[in-house]
Each structure stands twice: as C-alpha cells, then as structure tokens.
Amino acid sequence: MYKIEIENLTKYYGDKLVLDNVTLRVRNHEVVVLIGASGSGKSTLLRCVNDLVPFDSGSIKLDGVSIYDPDFEIKDLYKRIGIVFQSYNLFPHMTVLDNITLAPRKVHKVPKTESEEYAKELLALFGLEQFSESYPEQLSGGQQQRVAIVRAMANRPDVLLLDEVTAALDPELIGDVLKVIKDLKKRGMTMLIVTHEMGFARDVADRVCFLDGGKILEEAPPDKLFSSPENPRTKQFLQRIIEAGRL
C-alpha cells in the first residue's frame, strides 16, 4: 500500500508544459527527494500533492483515495499533508506559539491549552522552547525555518512536503534545519523533499528522483543515482554540481 500515488500527472501553466506525465509512488515512512535544475517542475509537483496548485490530468491519491474525490474533505487533506516553504512564510504579527497553534485551534478545533502543550512539546524537541513568545523577525532564518517545520507538524500530518527549505538560509544555518529533517525521518515521517543540497539528499533519501523538463528521467536509491547515474542528463546535471563544489 502506497501513502502517495501520483499517476500520469500533467500540468500546464498557460501553454507551457511543466509536468509531463509524471508517475511517482511513495510508501509509508519513505523519504523521496526530488532533484533537478530550476524550472524542472519539482516544486510544482510538490504543490500539486496538497492541492495548492491544480493539475490538468492524471491523479494523485493519498492512502488510495484521490485528493479530488468529492468525499475527501479539503480540510482533511491539509491536516494530513503539511508543507514547508523556502521563504518560511511565518505570520509576522503572531508569536511563534500563535503561529504554531493557529491551524489546530481554528481549523481543527483543538482546545487552546491542548494545542499549546503540543506546540511546546514540538518546540522543545527541536531546541526552540525559549522562543515560544518571540515574534518571527526576532529569530534567525534557520530558527524561523525550524519554527515553520514545527508549524507544519502541529496538525499531526502523515506526510510532510519540504520545498527547498534551506535555499534562503545562510550556509552556517542550514545544518540545524537539516538535522531537524533527519530527526523527523528517524521518527518515521513520510516525506517528499525538493532540495539543492545534494549531500543532504544522499544522507536522508530512500530514493532520489531526477526531474528535467517536467519528467522524471531517473529514479534510484541515492548511492546508485549519485555514483553511477544512467541517464546522460542526470550525469550532466551531477557533473555541473560537482564542478560548482556542491557535492
């Protein structure tokens, strides 16, 4: 049984084909990393999975049920799939604690004390407990991104989507965020990750997919994909990354 089944997904932005017949299946507790150049469609694919972006044909199923199924409540979809963005997108006028408990309290009607207890538990887990009353702008980028991950976790999702979560961070802050993600993997979180951090991809992925021109060109375990890629485009992409000193 797959957690997420993406089948023959096709998506246009206007005339431009961004996802071309993509099929991808993710098992429970599996971590799949999407790599590829900018514009290859990896972020769009991620955003299709939790219906932030509509797609044109194909299907996406969560636990065997299509996310477009009329009986699949949209609230339920957002509860079961959390997403973290490159630019954190924390709400600047709310404290860290309010950012985290907003959705549980207002959408899922969890009592305030209960949601705050769980939020503090999560914050403590990632070494952020001292910031619960701070505002986002008082934190560093790395701390903000970790809070954003906690916020996504506060709905107790089954799946976490991570969209280039380290791309906007200073290099020295990336490590803390990656540690949190590795920790989540240990706890069995199912994750679909878009990243440019190849070293991290190698560490955390159970499977790596290389996207190019809206297609998955190669799909393999990280050791295989990074050391002996088969597709010439994959080889070329990895070669450039090695030349840039990022692998």
Added chain:
Amino acid sequence: MKLKSSSPPAKAGRILKKRDKYGPAVISTASIIIVVLLLHAVITRSEQWPKIKAQFFDVHAMIDVFPKVLKGFGINMSVWIISLIVIAVWALILAIFRSLRGPWFTPLRVFAVVYIDLFRGLPSLLLVLLFGFGVPALQIPGLPRSSLFWGALAMITSYSAYAAEVYRSGIDAVHSGQGVAAKALGLSQVQSLFYCILPQAVRNVIPSLLNLAVALQKDVALLSVLGVRDAVREAQIYTARTFNYSSLMTAALLFLLATIPMARFTDYMTKKDRQRRLQDAG
C-alpha cells in the same frame, strides 16, 4: 520589533568649518525674513489694502463672532469623528467584499466594485446636495429628516469608497506567500483573511488612512451648503448680517488649529511606519 529610541551621542564625523556649520541656518532665516517683508510691503502698499484689512482682518469682528463659530466648529468636529469611525469600519467591509474570491462571494464582490466606482466618481459636494436635499424630500416615513444626518451620510458614503481602495492596496501588498501558507495549513479564505492578511494589511495602510482623515477634517465644512449651522455657515451668517468677512478668518483659523496637528501626527506615523519597514527589510 522595537525601534531604537536613542543612540549614543556621535563622537566621530567630519569637523565642519564655521561657514558650513552656521551658513545654512543664517541664509535660510534671512531669506524667509526678506520674502515676508517683501510680501508685507507689496500687500500693505496696495490701494485697496485698508479696505481689505477692515473687511477681512477686523479683530473686533473676529472676536465678536468667535463663540458662534466655535459652536459651529464643534459640529464640524463631531461629524468628523463619527464619520471617521463609521468609514473605518464600512470601508474595511467593502475592501473585504472586494477581495473575496470564488462564486459564492460574487454578489458581494460586484456590489463592492459598483459601489466604489460610483461613489469615487462623484464629487463629494454633489453627493452632499443629493443626499441632503433629495432624500428628505422623498418623505419616506421612519427615515430621519435632518440635513445634518444626510449630509454626514453623504460624506461617509463618498470617503468610504476611497478608504476601501486604500485598504485594498494594503491587502494586495501583503506577500502572496502568507495566503498560500494559511491555505496550506487548512484555513478557509475568510479565516486566512481575518487571522493572517488583514492584521498585516491594516498596519500597512494606517498612514494613508490618516491622510484621508486629514482631508475629511476640512471637507466636513461642505455640510454648510445644506444649511447645517457649522463653523462656515455661522461665519457666513455673520457676514450676511454685517457685510464683514472677518468671521470667515475666524473659521479658517479654527480649521488650521485642528488640521495642522493632525497633519503633523500623520507625518510622524508615516515616518515610524517607514522605519519599521526599513528595519524589517534590514
């Protein structure tokens, strides 16, 4: 976010020559004095000046009419404050209507668009006349007949259209990622608006709204055309009785006394807002 309230006294920096240190202050003071003296000379030497002085700047007349004009000015300011409160709320409702997406909200959105187009396109004076003379003439039972009420309602109607557009610009200026994040957390469109977008939008547009408040503060004098005995009307009544225009100067002074502090306050808030943005960007 805390603004730095004070910084330690500067100890470094280029040492200025005496000329550079005092020159600008001396030159600007001198030029102001010269311009004022010149204007004074030109105006007071004109042939009609004694007449004008007696007609517009008669201190006795100004003091004589002061209590009545002040009482009228009280009406201006109460209309202003009540209108401000109503406009702040009504315009926000219009802006919310206008920014809601989806077929369910189409009637509200269309209503807001038509309302804003209509009332932004009509001169306030025309609206005051139409509301103030037109509606009471309909003699619909149950509706108030007071021209003060209808005049104020006309101002509220007109200014709300502008204020709604100011609010909307604030809503549009909130980063799109905020709405996406709220949606991804499961918040409905309305929840996202109330919890995430509006608090940021309103904070962003406070300086622009204050600017509108300053404009309204003097535009409330338009109600005088309906016969409402506000400051301008009282001054006109005095003028009609005595053929002396000094009463208008009394009214002018009272308006300036109210609008200048308000304008300064707006400047101060604008400056604070800019500092906040620079720090946020920083």
